[in-house]
Amino acid sequence: MLSLENSDNRSVREKNRSQILQAIKMQEAISRIELAGQIDLNPSTISRAVNDLEEMNLIQEREVGESSGGRRPVLLGINKSAYQIIGVDIGATKIIAVITNIQGEILEKYHYRIDYPQGDVVDISPELVLECLERVLKKYQRNINKSTVTDKIIGIGVGAHGLVDKDRGRVIFAPNFGWRDIYLQKKIKEKFGYKTIIDNDVRVMALGEYWFGYGQNCDCLICVNAGYGIGSGIILNGRLFRGHRSLAGEIGHTTVAEDGPRCNCGDYGCLETVASGPAIAKMARTRIKRGRESRITQMVDDINISRITSELVFQAARQGDDLSRQVLEEAGSYLGIGIANLINIMDPQLVLVGGGVSRAGDFVFASLRQAVSRKTMEDPPPISPVKLGEKTGAIGSTVLILEELFKAPESFLSEELHRF
Numbered sequence: 200m201l202s203l204e205n206s207d208n209r210s211v212r213e214k215n216r217s218q219i220l221q222a223i224k225m226q227e228a229i230s231r232i233e234l235a236g237q238i239d240l241n242p243s244t245i246s247r248a249v250n251d252l253e254e255m256n257l258i259q260e261r262e263v264g265e266s267s268g269g270r271r272p273v274l275l276g277i278n279k280s281a282y283q284i285i286g287v288d289i290g291a292t293k294i295i296a297v298i299t300n301i302q303g304e305i306l307e308k309y310h311y312r313i314d315y316p317q318g319d320v321v322d323i324s325p326e327l328v329l330e331c332l333e334r335v336l337k338k339y340q341r342n343i344n345k346s347t348v349t350d351k352i353i354g355i356g357v358g359a360h361g362l363v364d365k366d367r368g369r370v371i372f373a374p375n376f377g378w379r380d381i382y383l384q385k386k387i388k389e390k391f392g393y394k395t396i397i398d399n400d401v402r403v404m405a406l407g408e409y410w411f412g413y414g415q416n417c418d419c420l421i422c423v424n425a426g427y428g429i430g431s432g433i434i435l436n437g438r439l440f441r442g443h444r445s446l447a448g449e450i451g452h453t454t455v456a457e458d459g460p461r462c463n464c465g466d467y468g469c470l471e472t473v474a475s476g477p478a479i480a481k482m483a484r485t486r487i488k489r490g491r492e493s494r495i496t497q498m499v500d501d502i503n504i505s506r507i508t509s510e511l512v513f514q515a516a517r518q519g520d521d522l523s524r525q526v527l528e529e530a531g532s533y534l535g536i537g538i539a540n541l542i543n544i545m546d547p548q549l550v551l552v553g554g555g556v557s558r559a560g561d562f563v564f565a566s567l568r569q570a571v572s573r574k575t576m577e578d579p580p581p582i583s584p585v586k587l588g589e590k591t592g593a594i595g596s597t598v599l600i601l602e603e604l605f606k607a608p609e610s611f612l613s614e615e616l617h618r619f
């Protein structure tokens with residue numbers, strides 16, 4: 200009975216700490232009085248939890264705040280430098296590994312570009328992911344030797360392309376790499392020893408923007424990735440919505456063009472076939488082959504049409520090429536239809552768009568917003584590019600670890616820090 204009470208007490212105290220940690224995270228700096236005004240706990244409970252969190256190094260006293268007459272209050276803030284997290288984004292076209300502090304600021308990064316010389320499948324082994332992690336760690340360790348920063352890495356978060364079983368740490372299927380049933384979490388944990396959590400690369404983008412990007416304070420948020428493939432992550436009531444089998448958000452395979460091209464999934468007219476990076480390149484190639492004039496032909500060696508990529512289409516559009524602008528506008532319009540469908544179902548506060556296609560800027564966004572306005576019933580929510588750019592996925596992967604840390608700080612740290 201006694202131990203039951205103790206464990207109940209412990210979990211109540213962890214819950215209080217978690218609540219306070221979340222509240223402090225949302226502000227640059229906050230006084231104890233302001234904290235008490237925001238949290239429904241009595242002052243002595245708050246004080247005790249604040250002390251616990253200070254002892255764990257998770258929060259620290261900051262500069263002294265403005266006085267409203269009496270003594271100037273001491274402000275509390277997250278102690279961002281106390282611990283570090285590794286995040287790795289294994290996307291279809293790149294692997295980006297970062298080391299961040301607990302406020303999502305990048306301390307080190309390593310970028311590996313994946314090329315697709317022939318066909319749709321490329322030979323990426325799980326060992327390459329381990330190598331990227333090793334490289335970012337080595338770079339980081341070389342640099343911290345020169346400074347006074349302490350090395351306290353508390354976990355590795357992984358966002359992986361494809362179908363991911365988070366609970367079992369397994370990539371079920373990653374079509375572009377030909378992976379089936381890869382127990383990636385175990386491989387990483389075995390090699391590096393840190394706590395490791397894996398999830399889908401696009402879902403973690405939503406987490407990244409929700410914690411550190413434009414999505415902060417938006418409890419209902421959609422983050423769309425439009426790049427080599429198209430997918431989305433949905434934050435619903437402040438949590439990532441995964442669905443029954445972790446498949447929620449796959450807008451790339453919703454139908455937007457009934458008689459459109461055949462998709463990798465076997466169906467026709469999926470959003471991915473008309474708005475992804477490869478779709479944009481293909482649309483441009485097809486039109487040029489049919490005889491349309493375009494500046495792109497002067498931009499590729501030997502007028503080799505097969506070399507036309509979506510990046511080249513963006514470049515040509517910027518230089519005023521009509522065909523490229525038209526293709527991007529069409530892709531944007533289809534993307535808008537897909538996003539409007541999601542808006543009509545989810546009613547989000549904000550929609551963010553990341554991935555390579557989003558970097559085409561207004562060539563895509565203008566027609567995207569028009570299509571969304573046409574297809575939604577009320578004024579649509581704001582739609583903007585992601586804040587964290589290309590690193591949204593890598594930073595979002597660190598959030599997989601941060602979520603656990605913020606949920607139960609004491610048990611997380613006592614488990615992870617016994618190594619030090």
Ligand SMILES: [Zn+2]
Binds near residue numbers: 451453462465466471
């Ligand atoms: Zn499809």
